[in-house]
Every structure is written in C-alpha cells, then in structure tokens.
Amino acid sequence: MPKAIRRVVTGHNAAGCSVFIMDAPAPHVYQRSPGSAVVTELWETRTMPADNGGNAEATDHAFRLAPPKNGTVFRVIEYSGEIYALMDEGEVLLKAGDVLVQRGTNHAWSNCADESAYVAFVLIDAEPV
Secondary structure, three states: OOOOOEEEEEEEOOOOOEEEEEEEEOOEEEEOOOOOOEEEEEEEEOOOOOOOOOOOOOOOOOOOOOOOOOOEEEEEEEEEOOEEEEOOOOEEEEOOOOOOOOOOOOOEEEOOOOOEEEEEEEEEOOOOO
16 A cells, blocks of 8 residues: 655745645555555646746646656655666665755666665756757
8 A cells, every 4th residue: 555645735825925725645646556666746847937826736637757848746656675776887775865866867766675665756857968
C-alpha cells in the first residue's frame, strides 16, 4: 500500500491575504503495477515565470513524465530499498538528505534493499543538449 503524502498548499483570498487553500493527501498517485514505484504528483507550474494566481488543482491531468513546456513538476517517488543513481559511466548511492542535480543526462535508478525509500523530484523544463 503506497504511503499517502500530505500536501499543504498556500494561496491568496479575495482580500489578497495569504491562506491555506489545500490540506489533504495529494490526490494524484500513480503506480504501474503492485510492487512497482509509486509516483505522487505534488504540484506543477505551466508557465515561466510561474503563475501563482487562482486556487485550481495543478496536478489534475493524466500522468506524464516530463514537465510541461516552460513549466515545472514537483513529485515524490517511493522505491523499495536504497537508491543508486546510475549514469552511463558510474553509480552513486544516495542516502537520506542527499541531493542529486540531474541535468538532463541519461540515467536510471536501482534499489537493493527491502525497505522503502522516498525521493523528491523537481523537474524543470530545459532545452536539450
């Protein structure tokens, strides 16, 4: 059973004051098959600079891997085990609190243990190399 991730989102009321507009488990969770990675979509922007107007659900669409053109995606993926980042040449074990800046390179993920590992991803649209 995938772990529900609580998502708290801020916005503005009609008077322009900051308020909490959402506080609930993230509504868009994807899993290809039982036992596979679980993807929780947390937020998305569709323009650059981002538009912070409105209070609509930003992740209400079919799952897609890449961010939208000129946009961003914020997601958490639950894998089983330790997370290894694999490049064409080499691999690195990532532990809790580590950060990997993956700049559009060919990559893969590998897990080797039986316990869950959660990885947060921020995807930013970019021009290919």
